[in-house]
Amino acid sequence: MSEIITALENPQAVITLSVLMLAVLLFISGSLAPELTGLLSVALLMATGVLAPQKALAGFGSPALITLMGLFAVSAALFKSGALDRLRELIASEKIRTPRRLIALMGFVVAPISGIVPNTPVVASLLPVIEAWCVKRNLSPSRVLLPLSFATVLGGTLTLLGSSVNLLVSDISEQLGYGSFELFTFSAIGIPIWLLGTAYLLIAPESLLPDRGKINTEFNGMTGETGYFTEVTIPFDSELVGQSLRNSRLQRRFDVDVLELQRGRERLLPPLADRKIEPDDRLLLRVTRTNLLRLQQEHTIQLAKREVSNSNRVFFSGSDEVQKIVEVLLPAGSTLAGASLRELRFRQRHNSTVLALRRGQQTVQERLGQAVLREGDVLLLQAPLDSLRGLQASNDLLVLDQFENDLPTVTRKPIAIAIAILMLIIPTITSLPLVASVLIAVVAMVCGGCIRPTEVQRSIRLDVILLLGSLSSFSVAMQNTGLADAFANSLSGQLDGMPKYVALLVIFFCTTIVTQFISNAASVALLAPVAIELAPSMNLPPIALLLTVLFGASQSFLTPMGYQTNLMVYGPGRYQFVDIIRYGLGLTILMTFFVPALILFEYGTF
Numbered sequence: 382m383s384e385i386i387t388a389l390e391n392p393q394a395v396i397t398l399s400v401l402m403l404a405v406l407l408f409i410s411g412s413l414a415p416e417l418t419g420l421l422s423v424a425l426l427m428a429t430g431v432l433a434p435q436k437a438l439a440g441f442g443s444p445a446l447i448t449l450m451g452l453f454a455v456s457a458a459l460f461k462s463g464a465l466d467r468l469r470e471l472i473a474s475e476k477i478r479t480p481r482r483l484i485a486l487m488g489f490v491v492a493p494i495s496g497i498v499p500n501t502p503v504v505a506s507l508l509p510v511i512e513a514w515c516v517k518r519n520l521s522p523s524r525v526l527l528p529l530s531f532a533t534v535l536g537g538t539l540t541l542l543g544s545s546v547n548l549l550v551s552d553i554s555e556q557l558g559y560g561s562f563e564l565f566t567f568s569a570i571g572i573p574i575w576l577l578g579t580a581y582l583l584i585a586p587e588s589l590l591p592d593r594g595k596i597n598t599e600f601n602g603m604t605g606e607t608g609y610f611t612e613v614t615i616p617f618d619s620e621l622v623g624q625s626l627r628n629s630r631l632q633r634r635f636d637v638d639v640l641e642l643q644r645g646r647e648r649l650l651p652p653l654a655d656r657k658i659e660p661d662d663r664l665l666l667r668v669t670r671t672n673l674l675r676l677q678q679e680h681t682i683q684l685a686k687r688e689v690s691n692s693n694r695v696f697f698s699g700s701d702e703v704q705k706i707v708e709v710l711l712p713a714g715s716t717l718a719g720a721s722l723r724e725l726r727f728r729q730r731h732n733s734t735v736l737a738l739r740r741g742q743q744t745v746q747e748r749l750g751q752a753v754l755r756e757g758d759v760l761l762l763q764a765p766l767d768s769l770r771g772l773q774a775s776n777d778l779l780v781l782d783q784f785e786n787d788l789p790t791v792t793r794k795p796i797a798i799a800i801a802i803l804m805l806i807i808p809t810i811t812s813l814p815l816v817a818s819v820l821i822a823v824v825a826m827v828c829g830g831c832i833r834p835t836e837v838q839r840s841i842r843l844d845v846i847l848l849l850g851s852l853s854s855f856s857v858a859m860q861n862t863g864l865a866d867a868f869a870n871s872l873s874g875q876l877d878g879m880p881k882y883v884a885l886l887v888i889f890f891c892t893t894i895v896t897q898f899i900s901n902a903a904s905v906a907l908l909a910p911v912a913i914e915l916a917p918s919m920n921l922p923p924i925a926l927l928l929t930v931l932f933g934a935s936q937s938f939l940t941p942m943g944y945q946t947n948l949m950v951y952g953p954g955r956y957q958f959v960d961i962i963r964y965g966l967g968l969t970i971l972m973t974f975f976v977p978a979l980i981l982f983e984y985g986t987f
Contacts, residue, residue, distance in 0.1 A: 387867065394862040396429045401855065401907065408899035415714050415900050416844045419851030431858050440853030441846075444561065444816040445552035449545055449849070450841050451819035455801060456498045457840035458832035460506060462797035465494070469510045473517075480524050481583065483514065487525075487532040488579030495532070496539030496571075497805065501712075503533055504946045505781055508953060523593035526950035527964055528582045531938060533946050535578040538571040538935050540564055541815070542805075546901050549849050550931045553856045553909050559923050564808055564815055567928055570979045574932070577975055581968050589964045593955040609737030609761055610640070610667055612749045613682045617660040621682070627654040641665035665749075668737070705766055706736065708781040711758045713948050714844065714900075715777040718758075723750040731772060733764030739952060757941065757952045776844040779949070797831040852906035859910045869914030881919055885929050885977035888912060892933030893969060901934040901944070908934075925984035929977065936972045938965030 389395050400422050407418040426432045440446060459465075468490060477483050495503055511529060515522045537544040541551060541564050551562040615621055621629050626639055642649040642656060643663040649656065711718055717725060728734055738752060739759040759781070762769070772778050804822035808815045826832050832840070859865040876884040896904040912926035919926070937944035941951040941961055950956070 391862055393431045394864050396431050397858045397862045397864055400425050408903050414716050416847035419848045423851040423854045426854055426858050432854060436857055437854045440552060441850035443552045445548040446846060446850055448816045448819050449548050450846060451823045452542055453840045453842055454823045454837045455826060456502060457836060458797050458826035459498060459801055460502055462793045462831045464794055464798055465506055472510050472514055483525050484528045484582050487529050488582050492532040492536030492575055495536030496543040500533035500537055501945050504529060504949050505779060508781060521592040523954040523956060524590050526954040527590060530946040530950045531582060534944055535575045538932060539568060539575055544935060545845050545849055546905055546934060549902055550905055550909060550927055552853055554927055556853060556857055557860060557913060569983055573979055578968060581971060591960060609739045611737035613664050613666060615658055615660055615662045616683055621658045622660055623657060625655050625657055638667040639664055640667055705769055706763045707769055709760050709762055710779040710781055710949060711754055711756050712779050713756050713945055715756060717754050717777045718756045721751050721753050732768040733762045735760050736763050737761040757948050759952050776842060793831045796829040800825045848902055852902055855906040856910040865910035866914050868911045873915055873918045882977055882981055884919060885980060886973060888929050889933040889977055890973050892930050893936055896934045896937055897940045901937060904934040905930055922984050925980050928980055932976045938968045
C-alpha cells in the first residue's frame with residue numbers, strides 16, 4: 382500500500398487514478414455508452430497533460446485496430462456469401478436429433494468458426510435456425526441457447542482473430558515494448574481450453590439448463606410462449622364493436638391475452654372478458670409472432686402505429702415501398718436503452734415501425750410508445766428494405782433476421798471461403814504481416830463480388846473501434862505515471878510466498894470477476910499493465926501474465942452482461958439471471974484451475 386501512496390505524490394498519477402475511477406464507475410453504471418466513456422477518458426488524459434496527443438491516440442492507428450476493421454469486412458463478406466449455409470442445413474437435418482448432438486455440433490464446429498469470425502454475427506445467424514430446431518423437436522430453447530453462447534466464447538480464444546479483446550492485448554503488449562502477438566501465439570493454450578470447455582458442455586447435467594417453456598406456435602422466427610407485447614386499435618367499422626372480449630373473434634380465433642384496455646384517458650385492467658368493445662379502443666395484447674402477422678391482415682383490427690394526427694387519433698398508414706418484418710435486439714451498450722420509443726422518435730429516426738416488443742418473461746404493461754427500452758429487448762419492426770439495411774449498420778440495434786435477397790449469389794461462396802483461408806495461411810508461412818493479409822483479403826472480397834464497397838463501411842463496428850482505440854491509452858498512462866508499478870508492487874506483497882500456480886490462479890480469478898461488471902476490453906486495459914509488472918517478481922515472462930489476464934477476461938460465463946452473446950440468447954431462451962450463474966459456475970471454476978496450469982506448462986514451471 383505504501384508504494385501506491387508514494388506513487389500518488391506525483392500529480393499526474395493522481396489525475397490518472399481519478400480518470401480510471403471515473404471510467405470504472407461509468408462502465409458499471411452504464412450512464413454513458415462504453416465507447417463514449419473511453420473517449421471521455423482519453424480526452425481527460427490529454428487535457429490534463431498526462432499524455433501527449435501522439436501517445437494518447439496511438440491506439441487508433443495501431444496495426445491491431447486496423448486488423449480488426451478489416452476483419453469486420455471479411456466476416457461480413459463470409460456471411461453475405463452464405464458461408465454458413467451448410468452449417469445451418471446441418472443443424473436443421475435429421476442427423477441432429479437430440480440436444481446433446483446439437484451441443485456437440487456447437488462445441489466442435491461453431492466454436493472453431495468463432496476463432497476466425499466475430500461471435501456476435503455467428504450467434505445472430507444461427508439463433509433463428511436453432512429456435513426452429515427446438516420447435517421441430519418440441520423442446521425448450523433454454524436447453525440449447527446458452528451452450529451456443531458459451532461455445533462461441535470458448536472459440537474466441539483459439540486465434541488472435543477470434544475476439545477484439547485478443548487484438549487489444551496484442552496492441553497493449555506492443556505499446557509497452559513486448560512485441561505484438563502472432564496469429565497462433567496463444568493457440569497452444571486456447572485449443573485445450575476449447576476442448577475442455579466443450580467437454581463440460583457435453584457432460585454438464587441437463588438439470589443445469591432448466592426448461593423455461595417450449596415454443597408452442599408454428600415457427601416463424603418467433604420465440605417463447607409469452608410472445609410479443611403489442612397494441613391494436615379498433616376502427617369504427619369493425620365487426621368487433623359491441624361485442625365482449627369473451628365472445629369476440631379476437632379470442633376465439635387467435636391465441637392472445639388482453640392485458641389492458643385503454644378507452645380515451647381511462648385505463649382498464651383485467652378481468653376484461655365481459656367488457657364490450659367500442660370504436661377507437663386501444664388493446665394491449667400478448668401474442669405470438671405468427672398470430673400477430675395474421676392479425677395484421679385482419680381489417681377488423683389495426684396494428685397501432687405511433688403516428689398522431691391533429692385530432693390525436695392513431696391511424697394505420699400504408700406504404701408503396703416493399704415492407705419487411707424483422708426482429709432486432711438491443712445489445713449491451715445500446716444508446717437506445719433507458720428511453721421510450723416516443724422519446725426517441727423511433728419511427729422518424731429509423732423510418733421503421735415497432736409492431737411489438739418482447740422482454741424475456743416480464744410483462745410490459747405500458748403503452749408500447751411509452752415503454753422504456755432495456756438492453757436485451759427484442760423489437761419486431763416493419764420497414765422498407767433500404768431502412769432495414771441501414772439498421773444493419775447501427776451499433777444500437779442488432780438485426781436478427783437475414784435478408785435473403787440482400788445476399789450475393791451463392792456462386793460467390795467458394796470465392797469468399799478461399800479468400801478467408803488464404804488470409805489465415807499466408808501470414809503463417811510467409812513474412813507478410815497479418816494486418817497486410819487482412820487488408821488484401823478485404824480488397825479481394827470486394828473485387829470478387831462477395832461484398833460491395835458501401836457494405837465494407839457499414840460492416841465496421843464503430844463503437845468497438847472507438848472503445849478499443851481509446852482504452853489502450855489507459856495502459857500507457859499507468860505505465861508512464863508509475864501507477865502500474867505501484868499496484869504491481871502492492872499486489873506482489875500479497876502474492877509473496879505463494880506458488881506460481883496459486884498466484885496466477887488469483888490473478889485469473891480476479892480478472893474473471895471484474896469482467897462480469899465492466900466490459901472485457903476495459904478489464905484488460907486496466908489489469909494488463911499491472912500484471913506485466915508482476916512478471917519479474919514471479920520469474921515469468923510478461924506474456925504469461927498478459928495471457929492470464931486475457932483468458933480471465935474472455936471467460937465470461939457468470940452473467941448475461943458478461944459477454945454480448947450471453948445477452949443475445951438471454952431473451953430468446955427466457956432465462957433468469959440465476960440460470961446463467963448455475964450453468965456457468967462449473968465452467969468458471971474449471972477454467973480458474975485449468976488455465977493457470979496451462980500457462981505455466983507453456984511458459985514456466987510449477
